[in-house]
Amino acid sequence: MEAFFRTHNYLVEHTDAPVRRRLMDEIDWNDRMIGIKGSRGVGKTTFLLQYAKEHVDVNNRKCLYVNMNNFYFQVRGIADFAGEFYRNGGRTLLIDQVFKEPNWAKELRQCYDLYPELKIVFTGSSVMRLKDESSELNGIVKSYNLRGFSFREFLNLQTGNKFKPYTLEDIIENHEHIVREILPYVSPLKYFQDYLHHGYYPFFREHRNYSENLLKTMNMMTEVDILFIKQIELKYLAKIKKLFYLLAVNGEKAPNISKLASAIETSRATVMNYIKYLADARLINIVYPVGQAFPKKPPMVVMHNPNLMYAIYPINVEKQNVMENFFLNALWKDHKVNVGAKSGSYVVGEKYTFRVFDATKQTRPRMCADTICARYNTEIGHGNMLPLWLLGFLY
Structure with a gap:
């Protein structure tokens, strides 16, 4: 156990998270069983350690981070380890890559039933199904998804600003005002292509x-x-x-x-x-x-996301496809996106119809009469034509 605490202290002290992830404020940390899913590479380990750094003094032995990659867990289950931690005063166990334990769901359920004052926060792959009716965790786990950087988070990291996120309704109704608040501090288009290529x-x-x-x-x-x-x-x-x-x-x-x-x-x-x-x-x-x-x-x-497009087949990346890909990925966190009835259109939340187009080629296309147009190659918008990059401020 002492070796785990030494590792915990070292990792927390050396955690470098220059941008605070939006999800940190969306989670109800009072819940006893919290699952954080996400694709590989989006920063789940850093997220766990950042939570420990923000909420618990590094010398407080009531909180412990462990990674299931440790070979120690090949001979000792999660519930057994959690029991020892609990009996020694531990109250918050942070488990990284929980799926490396073959019976992880059963073991977590045991922890939940046996140790009523123990809170477990674990990370896992986006492939995992935490709320299936057949799962031991159904009804007791609160599941969240950690995504890669939004354009807002990337921009804050690169410029040192602290721009806040906006709801889709805010952006649709007030995008002209929002842009006027942002542009005095930064030119978003200077960073937008970098984000599309390598910022997620x-x-x-x-x-x-x-x-x-x-x-x-x-x-x-x-x-x-x-x-x-x-x-x-x-x-x-x-x-x-x-x-x-x-x-x-x-x-x-x-x-x-x-x-x-x-x-x-x-x-x-x-x-x-x-x-x-x-x-x-x-x-x-x-x-x-x-x-x-x-x-x-x-x-x-x-x-x-656009980064994958550039990595897997860079010689065939068409700008229009990249911009529509950005649009879809930015909206997907909190909104359902469907293919629209007309070619090139999308329906968001079964309420808004969007199109994505190049502002340098069309000044006011007729298609925007009954839809919201997200324009790229521009930093500003007007009316129902908003700048595409601003949708990167949804989280």
């Missing part, structure tokens, strides 16, 4: 080649987050990776499921399952019309 995953701050690091992360998403958690045999890994690449190259078009099935030598049903796994891993997003959902064939499959 916090590890861009590391002194390594970002694209190579992201490719490594993407491989880990398929090899661990999909194969390990979904318990898929290793022999199918190449098929999943090939499917992911073909979807990326295909661009924002309706996937031809039959051709994809032939290309990776499997059935149509298996292709649809693999597409769902890739979406759960936050490698792609599936976009349906209003009223439709999986397992129906989707009319649009896109990369989860």
Whole structure:
């Protein structure tokens, strides 16, 4: 136990989180069982350590961070370890990568039932299903999703500003006023392309080649987050990776499921399952019309965020596709996004119809008469035409 406390103290003291994540204020920290899911590379470990740094004195032994990568947990379960921690006065256990424990859900349930004053905050893959009816944690865990940096968070990090987030309704109704508050301090377009290329995953701050690091992360998403958690045999890994690449190259078009099935030598049903796994891993997003959902064939499959587009197939990145990808990813945190009835349109929350277009090519397109137009290549907007970059301030 002492070795774990020494590691905890060292990690907390050396945690570098220059931007406070929005999720930190959205979580109800009074809950006893909190699960924080997210794709690989978005900063879940740093988030846990930042919580410890903000809420508990580093010398207070009531809080402890542990990582399930430690080989110690190959011979000792979570519940057994938590019991010793609890009996010695521990009250907040932070568990990183909980899915590395084979019976993690059962072990966490044991902790919940046996130690009523113990709070557990754990991180896991976005592929995990915490609230399935079959799960031991159904009804007791409060689940949250940690995403990569928003454009607002990236901008604050790069410029030292502390811009606040806005709701979608605020941006739609007051975008002209909001922009006037931001522009005196920074020119967002100077940083927007950098964000699209390498600003979503916090590890861009590391002194390594970002694209190579992201490719490594993407491989880990398929090899661990999909194969390990979904318990898929290793022999199918190449098929999943090939499917992911073909979807990326295909661009924002309706996937031809039959051709994809032939290309990776499997059935149509298996292709649809693999597409769902890739979406759960936050490698792609599936976009349906209003009223439709999986397992129906989707009319649009896109990369989860623009950084992935530049990493997996940089020679075929079209600007319009990148901007629409940014739009989708920015909205997806708190809003449902569907393919609109008209080509190139999107329906947000079954309420707002949006289009994304280049402000330098069209000054006032007729299409904006009955829709909200998110324009790129401009820092300002007017009326129902708002600057696209501002949607990066939603979280």
